[in-house]
Every structure is written in C-alpha cells, then in structure tokens.
Amino acid sequence: MKGARKTKDLLYEQVARIGKVFSSPKRLELIELLCQGEKTVETLALEASISVKLASAHLRELRMAQLVETERQGKNICYRLADKAVADLWVSVHTLAEERLIELQLALQKIATQPDDLIPSDRDTLIKMARRGEVVVLDVRPTEEYLAAHLPFARSIPLDELRQRLAELPEDRPIVAYCRGPYCLMAKDAVELLRKEGYKSEHLRAGVAEWDMAASRQ
Amino acid sequence: MKGARKTKDLLYEQVARIGKVFSSPKRLELIELLCQGEKTVETLALEASISVKLASAHLRELRMAQLVETERQGKNICYRLADKAVADLWVSVHTLAEERLIELQLALQKIATQPDDLIPSDRDTLIKMARRGEVVVLDVRPTEEYLAAHLPFARSIPLDELRQRLAELPEDRPIVAYCRGPYCLMAKDAVELLRKEGYKSEHLRAGVAEWDMAASRQ
DNA sequence: AAATCATTCCAATAACTATTGGAATGTAAG
C-alpha cells in the first residue's frame, strides 16, 4: 500500500495550500480588506501599511491558491475574493483564534470600548430597533465599502468625515458604530468621538463578513 | 496613529498562529486523525506515517496554538482536540480547498468509486433508510474510533476484519461504507472488496466530523 | 511613438520552519 501513502500526501498537500494563505498576518489583513469589496493593489498596500511590491507578492499567493480573482480596470488591477466561502473561512479562523488564544482575548479587551447597556448585543433585536429607528446603525468605513455591502438599515458616515457631519445624527438615540470587523479600529475611534460629543454610542465588533456568516448559519 | 498599526499587527499575528497550524500537510493529517477521537503520540505517528519525534514536534505546534489538549495515561500521552470548533475549522478548510483547487478535485476523482444510483447522497434520506434498515451504514474505521463517535445507525466492522466478517452483512441490501473523511482511503477499499464479493456498495465521502458539521448547520 | 503609471517578474538575502540525532524527563514495572 505504498501508493495510498502517496495519494494521501498529495491530498493533504493541496489542502495545505489554502492553510498557508491563512498563516501570514499580512495576508490575513489583505483578506479582511477584500471582504469589504474589491480593491486595487495600491489601496490594499496602503491600507495594510506595506509596500506595493510586498502586497503584490502576497496577493500572488492568494491568486495561486485560487482564493482571489483579478480584473484589469484601466491602469489598475482589481482584486476580489473568488468566493463568499473565503470570507466565511476568514471569519471561522479568527473566531476560533478568539475562542482559544488568551493573548488575543486580552489584546481585544484593550481596544474594547465600555459597553453600554442600552444597546442590545444580539442581532435580531438590533435589527428590529434599527428598523424602528430606535437606534442608528452607523457604518464608518469608506463610502465605497459601504456601497459594496453594508448591514441592514445602516447609514454611512466615513470616520474621517464624522466630525464635520455630526449634525446628521440624532442626539436623542444611541448610535451603534461598526467597521471592517473586530480588528479594525475605526468603529472604536468613532465611538470615542461620539461619546466626547455627548452621544450615547456603542461599538459593534462584527463587520459585514461576520454579520453575513452569522445570518446564514441560523 | 502609530499605535494603531502596532495593535493591528499584534491582532493579525495572533490569528495567524491558528492559520500556521493549518499550513502543513502533516499537521492537517494529525488534525483529521484527532477528529476521530483521542490518540497517543505513537498511534498518531504510525497512522500519519511519520517518526514519533516529528509527530511530537507537530503536536507541540498544535498545543502552542491551544488547539489540542494532552493528558497522561500511564506511560502514554493522549492528545485530543481542545474544542469541536477545531474539527469544524478542519472541515471548512478542506471544503474550501475542494471547491477552489482543481488539482484537488482531480485527485479526489481518481480515488472515487463509481457511484451507485440506488444509494441516496443526501443526509436525511440516508438516515431515514438506515433507520428502516433499507441500507446498512458501515463504519470501517478501527473499533476505538467507532466507539468515540459514529454516524447514526452505523454498524462497525474495521476494514482489516471485513473479509472474515462478511457473513454479518445482509446480501440483499446496499452497504454504504464510510471512514475518516474524504482523504481516508479505507471506505474506498471496503467498497471495492464488497463489490468483488457481490454486494451492492457505495462510498460515503463524509466522515463523522463532516457529518456533524453539516448537521449543526441546518 | 514616447512618456508615464500600475503592477508584476526575477534574483538576492534574511528570517523562519521542518526534520533528524542525541540527551533529558517522568512514569511504570521488575
């Protein structure tokens, strides 16, 4: 049964191609960015704070593992996830990491804002309240990302416009801010700003990918 | 905002610890084995066709990523998955690999047995038929693995005892054999043996981990 | 057609990971 061994090795090796992609912090960050919608190499490099060359090299890995697709748009090359299942796997991986790694839990606690009891943490209640206008769900990501996909009833004010556009937000209702996911700090910053300005505000850890995955699992 | 960059790097680095575990073929094989129940280092090394030392080194990685727990049992040390979510992630990873990688699809086709139309491929129907005794669901893994967990209504005959124990199987009903999962070749071998002996038989690609995950998702 | 721009390819080096041999640890059995 020597052949069986070879066959198995081959199979696991193929699966490991996918695992390898998820083994580098910067690739994970790129995946999370791509979960927000398609982006050019330059944008990705900028958002992940790496050189364009390095981003290109990492994206090449993603491409070779068939996890992303590219499309030329004029001068630029756009990357997008090849399948929603890639976003789901990203969510599964970081969720397991959060469950198992104490170091990660501690690091996340540090960036958490004080919870606010007036705001529900469960999905269904939040949606119901947003529908009735009892809370404002606020997407603080860049506009393009909001346009690509957003939570139900969410309103878009990118973080860097928030200070100027405060007037658009009602002062009498709580604001639930969200961004790209638990490792994106924009929502945290938004909440801090809003609280300083006297708003009742709360940070939603989930981003669109996390929300979608939770929704499709019910 | 220099601190934000550092914080993010730290977070993704933690998640990558989990990803790294899934980036080595041998570690994946060990995870799949551990999905079948707890096992000693020696057993794991033997089943994965690697040296005990190498197995120990890989298991150390799993332990450091908090994905497995150990317990001393006399002379031996037993490893087990720390959480069902680890098995789920293994299933998610190999499922995505099967969806995206053509090389893997081709390799799996080679080891697939001819399908048999009499046997349903969907879970609910299979269970219903097994309950009524219209098919025999046969677990061909070693007995301990069957005892740790098995599919509903499954009967246990380990592959290496199958030839001698053929008499236990009814000749008039189809036999659906399964083993550890899609990369385990035992069920395929069982089906080939059974067909040679005149039985109607079919190979179920899913193992217990795949079945459980599919069940909990409905 | 030349210049510009975004991106990739190639090659080199630095940093990490896998694998193996030998020594150490901790348990069990004589």
Next chain:
DNA sequence: CTTACATTCCAATAGTTATTGGAATGATTT
C-alpha cells in the same frame, strides 16, 4: 532502586518563505 519505555527538549542542518531592489510588462496619456 534500577531498568525499560514513551515522550519531549535541545541543537544542528536542510529547505522554505518573506522582503526588497531592479528590470520587464502592458495600458493609458501626450
């Protein structure tokens, strides 16, 4: 209490992967 056994720890080497600089590609603009 000595020996045997299962496993891990440590150190060394071979093999991969990350990262960067410079050249090449392919599309747009002048």
